Amino acid sequence: MTAEGSGLLLEHGRLIGGLGSDKSDDGGVLVGADGRIKWVGPMAQIPPIAPDVRRVDVTGKWMLPGFIDCHVHLSNADAERDPLRRATLPKSYLHLSVVQSARVTLQAGVTTVRDLGGADLGMKMAIDQGIIDGPRMLIAVTPISVTGGHGDACYPSGLDLLGFRSQYPGIADGEVECRKRAREMLRAGADVIKIHATGGVWSPRDQPDDEGLTIPEITAVVDEARRHRGKRVAAHAQGRGGIANAVLGGVASVEHGYEIDEATVEEMIKRGTYLVPTLTTATTVPDKQAVPLVSYEKKMKWIEVARNCLPKALTSGVRIAMGTDCGVAAHGRNLTELRRLVEFGVSPMEALLAGTRYAAELIDRSDELGSLAVGKFGDVVVADCDPLQQIDQLEDSNHIVMVVKEGVVYKDLVSQTR
Ligand SMILES: [Zn+2]
Known part of the structure; x- marks a missing residue:
């Protein structure tokens, strides 16, 4: 183009x-x-x-x-939320669904996304070269997660869906493995490294307040990213303990941050850590029939946690950047996040800046974007x-x-x- x-x-x-x-x-x-x-x-x-x-x-x-959406999953098709049913879909269908999610994201006014898991270098190249229309992409490839953590798709039956998700596995235990996984993601084209500092809603066997990577593991990943032209680390972190671990480990942004507490907010302000609250997905009630019951129940509980903890954090002076988790929420309605930020107490101007200037700062592209x-x-x-x-x-x-x-x-x- x-x-x-x-x-x-x-x-x-x-x-x-x-x-x-x-x-x-x-x-x-x-x-x-x-x-x-x-x-x-x-x-x-x-x-x-x-x-x-x-x-x-x-x-x-x-x-x-x-606008810049700092948290999307373009490779997650809207159509199927159940990981078991999703695993039965042909990979070509999943790849081609990116054409649609990329197009509607751009049409919604988002010209840059940071894809925090799923998209690979080929998708980014297809957009860069004008093969498909979409926002400019920064990619994380696969998040780094501990065994049994949010990124582990192995069921108690032994059925392991990881291979269906990506050719780049992200499970790592211990500092050495975490550093190696970070190197593998960077080799695969990662612009940013994503880690799972807690469990989550959509993983089958953990809870959002289970802790994921330890502080030494997080520190190892952060250091490895830094050694590659100062690349940054984004942490999926929902429960209080894991949020604190992520911040102390030196990540650039806390994604979700649902149960964030005052002490961690203070630490984030001190360090300049960003909060990407993903209110779009945090406040979306899923269709009970369409998702696994375990995820539905977790989601309903954590919507309340987010509503209780995030408004205070978002008005505390911590740096905020816009991210939606579209791919978990529907693609193409990314700017819903701006309204949600305002509902949670952020001023309209600060919300707009979270989606532009502050987002550019978080992704380290202020010289060209925002x-x-x-x-x-x-x-x-x-x-x-x-x-x-x-x-x-x-x-x-x-x-x-x-x-x-x-x-x-x-x-x-x-x-x-x-
Ligand atoms: Zn996400």
């Missing part, structure tokens, strides 16, 4: 201050043929524009940086509702009327309706 001919100018839209561009009711964003932002600001100050630049008038609409600023990637989303006043409407991707990624227009309901 190449960017729009000689460039693309979105003109006469509203820019919101705080998202990297000055506040303006009549603003513009110019993306060059190289896919980078060349100019952003009030239209009154627009520099001379070459005649062959494509211009799109977005009067009355809002221009935002492309705000509308000269030199950054031309990732621009246009909404037909006020993101600060009607943040709840952003979850309906019909309100995302334009999606531009690196200067390429992937969705344009603006030109079509004029």
Whole structure:
């Protein structure tokens, strides 16, 4: 895919201050043929524009940086939540379902995702090369998990579904094995390492407050990632003990964090650890008929835990980044997370920043992503509702009327309706 001919100018839209561009009711964003932002600001100050630049008038609409979802599983098809039934599906079907999950994610206004388990390098390459439409991907390949932990899909019968999930196994016990698994994920193309610091809802034999990797194991993984150009570690952590282990082990982000307590929040603030609360999945009641009973029961209990513990944490000053766990929740409604953050006490502006600037900081791509600023990637989303006043409407991707990624227009309901 190449960017729009000689460039693309979105003109006469509203820019919101705080998202990297000055506040303006009549603003513009110019993306060059190289896919980078060349100019952003009030239209009154627009520099001379070459005649062959494509211009799109977005009067009355809002221009935002492309959103970043820091926690998705694009390779989890929506259709099947039961791991046993899923294991009976042909792998080609599971691979091809990524085409749909990637497309609807991009159409929802998410131009970058951090895939925290399942997607491999081939999926990322297919998007990078324009074979399929989707958000730019950072991948973790397979999470590292202890025997019997959240990533262990071996049933008491001996049936082991791990092989169905990935050709890159992630089970590791002890510091040496954990470090080796981290090296294997990096060899397989991982941009970020994911660990399971606790059990979880969807694994058959553990509980969300079971602890996963020990602090020394986590520390070994964090150190191995660091040795590879400072790559970072994300920790699935739901129960209190495992959350604390993850933070003390030095991870960059706590994913879920449902039972987070004050002491750990303080430690996270001190260290600059991010919280990615995945409220989209945390608050979703599953269809009782469609999921294993054990998971349904765990889920109902942990929805309450999250509702009790997260609001306090999210308003404590800890760094927050947007992540949905789409793949567990339905793909393509990623910006539901913004509304949920606001429901849990975060201000609309802070929620928008969690989905843009702060998310870019967490994934260490602030130089290229997360705000509308000269030199950054031309990732621009246009909404037909006020993101600060009607943040709840952003979850309906019909309100995302334009999606531009690196200067390429992937969705344009603006030109079509004029
Ligand atoms: Zn997840």
